[in-house]
Amino acid sequence: MSVTWTAVQRQRLRELNAPAEHENMTFPDSGERDRAFQKLEKFLVNRGKKRLAELRETRRRPALCELESKLVDALTGQGFVQVVTPTIISKGQLAKMTITDEHPLFSQVFWVDDKKCLRPMLAPNLYALWQELVRLWEKPIRIFEIGSCFRKESQGAHHLNEFTMLNLTELGTPLEQRHRRLKELAAIVMEVAGIGNYELVTEKSVVYGDTVDVIAGIELGSGAMGPHPLDDKWGIVDPWVGIGFGLERLLMVREGGQNIQRMAKSITYLDGVRLNI
Numbered sequence: 001m002s003v004t005w006t007a008v009q010r011q012r013l014r015e016l017n018a019p020a021e022h023e024n025m026t027f028p029d030s031g032e033r034d035r036a037f038q039k040l041e042k043f044l045v046n047r048g049k050k051r052l053a054e055l056r057e058t059r060r061r062p063a064l065c066e067l068e069s070k071l072v073d074a075l076t077g078q079g080f081v082q083v084v085t086p087t088i089i090s091k092g093q094l095a096k097m098t099i100t101d102e103h104p105l106f107s108q109v110f111w112v113d114d115k116k117c118l119r120p121m122l123a124p125n126l127y128a129l130w131q132e133l134v135r136l137w138e139k140p141i142r143i144f145e146i147g148s149c150f151r152k153e154s155q156g157a158h159h160l161n162e163f164t165m166l167n168l169t170e171l172g173t174p175l176e177q178r179h180r181r182l183k184e185l186a187a188i189v190m191e192v193a194g195i196g197n198y199e200l201v202t203e204k205s206v207v208y209g210d211t212v213d214v215i216a217g218i219e220l221g222s223g224a225m226g227p228h229p230l231d232d233k234w235g236i237v238d239p240w241v242g243i244g245f246g247l248e249r250l251l252m253v254r255e256g257g258q259n260i261q262r263m264a265k266s267i268t269y270l271d272g273v274r275l276n277i
């Protein structure tokens with residue numbers, strides 16, 4: 001007979017971001033297990049305190065903010081223009097994305113009142129900007145936004161109600177270069193994020209344009225391309241590519257963590273460190 005962590009111990013180890021190899025440890029009896037737990041917890045608490053000290057003394061910015069800054073530098077360096085658009089959007093804007101009653105995402109939307117909601121994605125605002133910019137700028141038009149998005153989720157280890165999306169887009173990509181370009185854009189982001197081990201998974205769709213997911217164990221980003229059936233509503237006729245990434249997921253994978261909460265905007269964690277230590 002052997003025993004594993006109690007539910008309470010397991011929960012605490014997850015909060016403290018114990019390395020994955022400790023998750024399924026077994027012990028000959030509960031006494032030995034509890035001693036091992038105390039030792040491991042002490043180590044993890046000290047590690048957290050060190051990281052908090054380092055945050056205060058040298059780095060001064062949480063990983064989420066640092067990643068955002070590095071992405072801004074890399075993308076503006078590659079000719080992309082940063083945009084900032086409202087977090088509150090209208091029901092009409094969602095409907096234009098075909099997110100209405102029947103759409104799976106509709107039930108995940110947080111409503112502010114009967115006509116306004118917290119955006120679950122950046123795409124509707126970026127489409128609206130494209131519609132104006134095609135008149136004003138030569139193509140290709142390269143814009144990106146980094147900002148909060150909101151979805152009611154059944155709170156798994158990879159889902160937050162409030163998360164930070166990066167959506168980078170290029171309007172006017174030559175048709176035959178779209179796949180290559182998506183691959184390049186993914187590579188820029190993954191390099192900045194410090195994740196070398198990932199794959200691109202393409203789903204062919206004649207009707208909707210191919211989609212390309214960026215996967216590293218879990219989904220980190222989803223890419224799409226146009227012409228797309230939605231384009232018409234914003235008067236978009238040129239081919240395009242775009243990818244949306246979750247920044248907290250990028251950090252979670254880079255740091256080898258098991259819980260996305262610690263990388264989120266939070267009052268229980270600071271820079272990935274649980275504060276009740």
Ligand code: ATP
Nearest residue numbers: 151153158159160163219220221222244245246249
């Ligand atoms: P999933 O299938 O994992 O729920 P999705 O396909 O619904 O994700 P997209 O709409 O493709 O998500 O959003 C683009 C990216 O935003 C995702 O690849 C992911 O990195 C991130 N993301 C989406 N929903 C969440 C969430 N609730 N919490 C954290 N990150 C998220």
Ligand code: MG
Nearest residue numbers: 213219221222
């Ligand atoms: Mg996706």
